[in-house]
Amino acid sequence: MLNNKLTISNTAEFLHDLDNLFRKTKETNLTIDLAKLNEIDSAGSLAIHQLPEIAAKYHISIKIENADEKIKRKMELFRPVAVNFTNPREKKEGLFMVLGEKTSHFFTEYVISFLYLVSDILYWSIKDLFSRKHRRKGEVINQAISIGVNALPIVMAMAFIIGLVLALQSSFQLRNFGANVYIVDLTVIAMMAEMGPLITAIMVAGRSGSSIAAEIATMKVTAETDALQTMGLNPIRFVVIPKIYGSLITLPFLTILACMAGIIGGAVAANFYLDITPEIFFNRMPLVLYQKDILTGIFKSLCFAFIIVITGTFFGFKVKEGAEGVGKSTTSAVVAAIALVIIADLVLGILFY
Amino acid sequence: MQEKIIDVKNLSVSFDERQILEDVSFSVNQGEIAVILGESGSGKSTILKHMLGLFPLAPGTVTIFGQDIAELDEDIAMKFYRKLGVFYQNGALLNSLTVAENIALPLEQHTDLPADIIEDLVRTKLSLVNLNHAFHLYPSQLSGGMLKRAALARAIIMDPPLLFCDEPGAGLDPVSLATLDELILNLRDQLGMTVVMVTHEVTSILRIANKVIFVNKGRIAFEGSLEEAQISDVPELRAFFRVGTGGKK
Incomplete structure (x- = not known):
């Protein structure tokens, strides 16, 4: 049973307590009752949404119930976004590949452009x-x-x-x-x-x-x-x-x-x-x-x-x-x-x- | 038929494997006030910078006054840029020079005009943008609106037949924006300038534009007259006009 509020100020503590509970319990099915919860924010909502995933690590199945309309609306608003934010430039490459790329980058970005600048400045100076x-x-x-x-x-x-x-x-x-x-x-x-x-x-x-x-x-x-x-x-x-x-x-x-x-x-x-x-x-x-x-x-x-x-x-x-x-x-x-x-x-x- | 001043063909630009512009083609005729419109990040400023030759060469061609931008060398560039005025979003006035020195700079560098004529020309252009009192001031002493007007005065000091404006209305109050729009309209009407403007300001577009080029996700989604743009079936463009005139998205 969750009491009063679940906001950014107590979400970490809530998750920590729950983690302890999951570790110690022998139950494989748990119910989280939100009936008494009357205040929730984005951090709290995301924590609730993550509960099934956390519980699954301990082979526990979670059921969340009795949230009132206000809490449901907030939880609907703050859902985990299923977008893949992978960086297109992030590639897994071997050490020599990385070294080669870095060296090539250093030469083109620094050495060659420095030489271009030097020649440009020399030309205009004269x-x-x-x-x-x-x-x-x-x-x-x-x-x-x-x-x-x-x-x-x-x-x-x-x-x-x-x-x-x-x-x-x-x-x-x-x-x-x-x-x-x-x-x-x-x-x-x-x-x-x-x-x-x-x-x-x-x-x-x-x-x-x-x-x-x-x-x-x-x-x-x-x-x-x-x-x-x-x-x-x-x-x-x-x-x-x-x-x-x-x-x-x-x-x-x-x-x-x-x-x-x-x-x-x-x-x-x-x-x-x-x-x-x-x-x-x-x-x-x-x-x-x-x-x-x-x-x-x-x-x-x-x-x-x-x-x-x-x-x-x-x-x-x-x-x-x-x-x-x-x-x-x-x-x-x-x-x-x-x-x-x-x-x-x-x-x-x-x-x- | 009006003379084609700008002709962009199949311009494609990518940075770090990200495609910014894809197969962009459009043209601007003499005497038009063409507005390049689009969401933030859609590639408008990239198009502008490519037209100005400020970015490295990319696939496609940009021809302005019949000159291919890719073929600009030092000597051609000097002559070419004299035909352009560029009005930057933040003014881009040189902070170490006074407003008058900033405006006089292109004249001093590109002409052999005597100093008193240059000063008179600067005063005339400052008066055109209602900024007479800013002659001896430094850019840091000007307000946002004044800075933009000073930048406009510098952009038109050589009486260029083509004026580029990069978000000229950004950060201006509605009255200053309307004044700026009037100035641009006057320049077109009195000096016969062609104007290419990147902007988000729908009120401004409705006041002065006669051509709209709408960029969506790096592609030209619409090119046509202002009237056609207002009844276009491109949903994003319709949303721009609807929201910009106070409607809902």
């Missing part, structure tokens, strides 16, 4: 150098300020700290060998050829790579890129190329400034921990700093600029509908940009060694 008609006035400057100039304080601060920490950690080892003065070589070469470009690129990837991905993803979600296309404007040319120019112009400067900040950081540590005065430090600098290191750093920064903008653009255009998609694209863009920057740093490091 073509638009000679055609200013399709460029909005001031847009390259705006992008240069947004990507490069506005990043200056944080990049310089980080580079200074890293230069300082690098020199600080090295100073203990160098002091043991009486090679104090080599702190200059270590800091200058490390900052100019390696750390400066890398720190700058990682900071810009985090700051501007994410913003590029979010901007393009939002434009895609709100059909702004479609609108551009149907106005006869190429979204790559209109949105991405100014960012490419802006980052290519500013990242080398940003990198040089970051290197300087890092070297100053190193000089501070050298002064306090190795008694190398700034005068000694900066007098030795020209002896250890080669033109090749500076040019390597600048070349790296240009490659990194290209990577950051392309990765942001790629993930921006890959967005799936909705705000959640924009968030995912942004995260992927930052992670991929940093990873690609580090890989490119390795490749360029080997090439220019």
Whole structure:
């Protein structure tokens, strides 16, 4: 006998009790009397509809009776829907089939479309150098300020700290060998050829790579890129190329400034921990700093600029509908940009060694 | 006989093994206001996006002004799109630009007109949609109705002979909807535009449409005049008109 109500608040308890009852009983025929039930909702109705199936597991036959009209109407309204909701894409396939499909999907969705985007951007970057008609006035400057100039304080601060920490950690080892003065070589070469470009690129990837991905993803979600296309404007040319120019112009400067900040950081540590005065430090600098290191750093920064903008653009255009998609694209863009920057740093490091 | 502006033949589209459109064929003549009507998910917007060349190629042909959409390359596309105005459901104005900059964009990019003429043209189009005061505002500062009118102004800035509208009335109150309908009618009458509109708004259809293309489950279930549509024997289309005019399903 069911009392009073069977609603979403007590359905789970009801099913649990009934399950216990079915397990313990010796009866093979049971009757559920709904005479005293005066309130039921969708959860309760579906639970009642499921009872025969649950009881059948224990080889018990169930009879449900005495429901009043109101309860019957509710139970009629909330019946289990006999629709097969199987996902057409859900196929049972072997491990190698799945691996093959995933690999093929990765290549077509990511590698090939990334290469297409790279070629598209390269084409328009070169073509638009000679055609200013399709460029909005001031847009390259705006992008240069947004990507490069506005990043200056944080990049310089980080580079200074890293230069300082690098020199600080090295100073203990160098002091043991009486090679104090080599702190200059270590800091200058490390900052100019390696750390400066890398720190700058990682900071810009985090700051501007994410913003590029979010901007393009939002434009895609709100059909702004479609609108551009149907106005006869190429979204790559209109949105991405100014960012490419802006980052290519500013990242080398940003990198040089970051290197300087890092070297100053190193000089501070050298002064306090190795008694190398700034005068000694900066007098030795020209002896250890080669033109090749500076040019390597600048070349790296240009490659990194290209990577950051392309990765942001790629993930921006890959967005799936909705705000959640924009968030995912942004995260992927930052992670991929940093990873690609580090890989490119390795490749360029080997090439220019 | 009126010139055929749009000719869609045997267009079939599927995504992930799901058939979205099947053998869709219809045409739109010059000066018509053709409404593509159908339930949500019936494939209307897919048809529109294929007509605009925004989706990858699919079996079938879409010809607009005699140009096969499948054969659009970069140079042809630029010229082709100048003949179209597209009015997106959410406006799709660029958020980083003011309303005036948004509307001026196609002119700046496709013409060599001097800046003062461009500004005058923008003011004229804004006045046409009763939005003079929004010249310096950003899209985020506009209400839904204003946003749509600004989007319409941008869509018609190049005086395109063909205007596509994707659910222009969605989210508008009845008065704003009627104003928008009047604007579209005026554009057709005064500028001789052909209009293709995807919409659910039956009141709007009754006010302005002279051709109805009804899409049901990815197929064209009806193509004909508004008068024929109202007495059509396609049950789903009859239900649309009945419910849309206040009747019961």
